[in-house]
Amino acid sequence: MPPETNLQPTAPPAPTGPAxxxxxxxxxxxxxxDNHVLQDFSLDLHRGENVVVLGKSGSGKSVLVKCxxxxxxxxxxxxxxxxxxxxTLDHEAMDQLRAKLGFLFQSNALYDSMTVRExxxxxxxxxxxxxRRGEEKDLVQQALEDVGLANTIDKMPAExxxxxxxxxxxxxxxxxxxxxxxxxxxxxxxxxxxxxxxTSLIREVQLKYxxxxxxxxxxxxxVRGSADRVALLADGRCYAQGTYAxxxxxxxxxxNDFFK
Amino acid sequence: xxxxxxxxxxxxxxxVVVGVGCLLLILYLLGSQxxxxxxxxxxxxxxxxxxxxxxxxxxxxxxxxxxxxxxxxILSDTTVRVEMNLNQEAQPFVRRNAVASIGTxxxxxxxxxxxxxxxxxxxxxxxxxxxxxHEQASLxxxxxxxxxxxxxxxxxxxxxxxxxxxxNDSKAIWQLLSDEQLPADISRSARNAAAASAQLNGAAADxxxxxxxxxxxxxxxxxxxxxxxxxxxxxxAARQLASTSDTLAxxxxxxxxxxxxxxxxxxxxxxxxxxxRQLRQTVGNVAQSTAKLNQSMTALQHNFLLRGxxxxxxxxxxxxxxxxLEQVGRVR
Amino acid sequence: xxLAPTTRVRPARWRALDESHGRSxxxxxSDARRRPVLCSRPLPxxxxxxxxxxxxxxxxxxxxxxxxxxxxxxxxxGFRPRYExxxxxxxxxxxxxxxxxxxxxxGFIMGLVLTLQSRPTMAQFGAEAWxxxxxxxxxxxxxxxxxxxxxxxGKIGSSMGAELGSMRxxxxxxxxxxxxxxxxxxxxxxxxxxxxxxxxxxxxxxDVIGLYASYVGINTKGVTTLALFTNNILSGLTFADVxxxxxxxxxxxxxxxxxxxxxxxxxxxxxxGVGAAANxxxxxxxxxxxxxxxxxxxxxxxxxxx
Numbered sequence: 001m002p003p004e005t006n007l008q009p010t011a012p013p014a015p016t017g018p019a020x021x022x023x024x025x026x027x028x029x030x031x032x033x034d035n036h037v038l039q040d041f042s043l044d045l046h047r048g049e050n051v052v053v054l055g056k057s058g059s060g061k062s063v064l065v066k067c068x069x070x071x072x073x074x075x076x077x078x079x080x081x082x083x084x085x086x087x088t089l090d091h092e093a094m095d096q097l098r099a100k101l102g103f104l105f106q107s108n109a110l111y112d113s114m115t116v117r118e119x120x121x122x123x124x125x126x127x128x129x130x131x132r133r134g135e136e137k138d139l140v141q142q143a144l145e146d147v148g149l150a151n152t153i154d155k156m157p158a159e160x161x162x163x164x165x166x167x168x169x170x171x172x173x174x175x176x177x178x179x180x181x182x183x184x185x186x187x188x189x190x191x192x193x194x195x196x197x198x199t200s201l202i203r204e205v206q207l208k209y210x211x212x213x214x215x216x217x218x219x220x221x222x223v224r225g226s227a228d229r230v231a232l233l234a235d236g237r238c239y240a241q242g243t244y245a246x247x248x249x250x251x252x253x254x255x256n257d258f259f260k
Numbered sequence: 261x262x263x264x265x266x267x268x269x270x271x272x273x274x275x276v277v278v279g280v281g282c283l284l285l286i287l288y289l290l291g292s293q294x295x296x297x298x299x300x301x302x303x304x305x306x307x308x309x310x311x312x313x314x315x316x317x318x319x320x321x322x323x324x325x326x327x328x329x330x331x332x333x334i335l336s337d338t339t340v341r342v343e344m345n346l347n348q349e350a351q352p353f354v355r356r357n358a359v360a361s362i363g364t365x366x367x368x369x370x371x372x373x374x375x376x377x378x379x380x381x382x383x384x385x386x387x388x389x390x391x392x393x394h395e396q397a398s399l400x401x402x403x404x405x406x407x408x409x410x411x412x413x414x415x416x417x418x419x420x421x422x423x424x425x426x427x428n429d430s431k432a433i434w435q436l437l438s439d440e441q442l443p444a445d446i447s448r449s450a451r452n453a454a455a456a457s458a459q460l461n462g463a464a465a466d467x468x469x470x471x472x473x474x475x476x477x478x479x480x481x482x483x484x485x486x487x488x489x490x491x492x493x494x495x496x497a498a499r500q501l502a503s504t505s506d507t508l509a510x511x512x513x514x515x516x517x518x519x520x521x522x523x524x525x526x527x528x529x530x531x532x533x534x535x536x537r538q539l540r541q542t543v544g545n546v547a548q549s550t551a552k553l554n555q556s557m558t559a560l561q562h563n564f565l566l567r568g569x570x571x572x573x574x575x576x577x578x579x580x581x582x583x584x585l586e587q588v589g590r591v592r
Numbered sequence: 593x594x595l596a597p598t599t600r601v602r603p604a605r606w607r608a609l610d611e612s613h614g615r616s617x618x619x620x621x622s623d624a625r626r627r628p629v630l631c632s633r634p635l636p637x638x639x640x641x642x643x644x645x646x647x648x649x650x651x652x653x654x655x656x657x658x659x660x661x662x663x664x665x666x667x668x669x670g671f672r673p674r675y676e677x678x679x680x681x682x683x684x685x686x687x688x689x690x691x692x693x694x695x696x697x698x699g700f701i702m703g704l705v706l707t708l709q710s711r712p713t714m715a716q717f718g719a720e721a722w723x724x725x726x727x728x729x730x731x732x733x734x735x736x737x738x739x740x741x742x743x744x745x746g747k748i749g750s751s752m753g754a755e756l757g758s759m760r761x762x763x764x765x766x767x768x769x770x771x772x773x774x775x776x777x778x779x780x781x782x783x784x785x786x787x788x789x790x791x792x793x794x795x796x797x798x799d800v801i802g803l804y805a806s807y808v809g810i811n812t813k814g815v816t817t818l819a820l821f822t823n824n825i826l827s828g829l830t831f832a833d834v835x836x837x838x839x840x841x842x843x844x845x846x847x848x849x850x851x852x853x854x855x856x857x858x859x860x861x862x863x864x865g866v867g868a869a870a871n872x873x874x875x876x877x878x879x880x881x882x883x884x885x886x887x888x889x890x891x892x893x894x895x896x897x898x
Contacts, residue, residue, distance in 0.1 A: 071769060095772035098772050103770045105763045112762070271689050272685040278797065282796045283793075286796070286834060293829075
């Protein structure tokens, strides 16, 4: 097993300078039976930074992101989100923490039985945020405008195209003004043009709300467009990390394979 | 989550109200059926046998349900105490001397308690009173009585049968009944007696005519009356005539006496005619009785009882004549 | 084995996990999903048949245990705040009000057919006057509850299996969890409560509709008045007929909701999983209804209500 490459492993991206760490993953392991998906995975995420975790299908990327959001629990290791170790949190505290985390599902996970408006209102109401009616309405409107789909407010998710659904799902994530957004393969299943639009949307969101983004992807166009930093997940660990340009020039064939 | 949530809630509310309403209605109707919501009057009655009565069974007064059985408990090995609740409204109609009995509702219905009014006036029943009871004849008892009745009936018919057998065996009666000469003889005797009395009558008329002529003293009679010898002869004749007439009268009287007082063939004839009619009637009655033997008299009973009879017959058979042997054979 | 369609997938998945070491991400995910406990409420691993002994290898027992655990979780979470009252009311609307036409039609036909079918036999015994009593007893004691519950399981059990199943496979349940909603409370508790509360009401209404249909049925061949008909029925009924029949429908409703939610909540990945969840929800809950009915008869008999 080649040693972990050390191309500015802990350095934040240059433009913003050293920023606060919002998410720390330390020595995560996770197994399903004999299938050791994560083995000693460590990574940091800084405020306002987009980190893309790159990996082959089945390398454990989705497991990683679900561990962060608390849908799965790692076997060992520590996850610190906004200064809180999530393994120590009870249900209430976890829910409160989740209000600051956004999660964009690979399958969007829009509620089929609800309109777009109700989809957006759902997390707003569930988080016990004491919004006034008018404010709720404004927030929904704002979130939809952010993703450029203000006219779909009364449609059902089934009436929307794949790209639109992805945008609505992003709007539903954005409506709580999260500090960290976790994207699970945001461009998978979309046509190249739509994928590019989503990628630029991810950038826009980052710039507008200064959120940190933890992006799982294997779509290199999207990675190039959205990543401040790229981490390569292989063999259950952070095999290599660096900027897109750095990794693209990396000598290791396992890294190089992705950039061909 | 529905968009028109308010109207949905109204519909849901309607649904729940109607559903709960129906349930409550059913329960209320059932409750009022069982008099749950009325003031009730507890009374008791002690029975020897309640024939499967259950709490909740109806209590009836004059066929109308006036309450329900509340509790059944065993007081002793021969006494079962039934506590029942009567409607307050029925209280004025139930007297202290009312009699409770166990019955059934229809042929195969529930067991119920019937309250029947007592014969004499009595004060109105009060809470906790113990009513008198009357053990209704049970089916077993009725069957037992029926059994005795059937046995008696069999005895009667057996006796009747023996009587008729004896009548049939007696030749004298049948000869008497079938003898045609006897009435003819009797009627001839009567006719002879009538002819004799007619001749006697004519003779008496002649005598009167003669005595009238004599009294006038004219004609040959006058001559005759003067003749002493003739007068003596005439006196002798008259004496003989009187004697004949007396004998005839005695004969007629005897015949009449015999007819009226009985003790001779004529009497026997007349008496036998009546007996024959009575006999026929008796035989008819026997036939009717036998036909009326209830169908419920089971084949088993029938066979069993007749078997005893036949056994007796068989014992007699050894001593019996060929006639009675035939008779038994016909019966069998 | 009726439970087989879903349960036999389990060992296959374990094999698949072993064989595709390091690559079966989705299988791994569905494994996590199978566990009726979300990450924030961990239970000891030993509670699950992860290391099957011969006894626990039986899919039937494993399924039964998992359903029992699911029911236990329902009671644990159902009685703790927060209470999803709005969603409960909405589910009551869907489960109760929207099932009414179906249940009503079934109840009507049930009453009518029962009356018309029993008439010739009763007429043979000259007992036509007993038809209301007989039909009333039959409907209220047995036919009403069981037919309504079966129709209900066909309509509601399958839709719950399919709905929750598709929510599961499209990650909507995870999305709820992430949105700070306990999906078990929001989806399962509300639905199970709704079926438990609504089925008795539906049964009462089906009984009433069925009895009315019986009244109509009697009047097609003979004449009776509504008052006489009602009195006939009431005279044959006692609380011991009505109340056990009413109370058992709570259990029927609970069974339908629980099985529907269980099958949907732990649906396997993919559209086939959704179909299987809907199907087995109906099969298992119908079977369970009959088993519960048998138990109800035994228990009411033991309590001396029969």
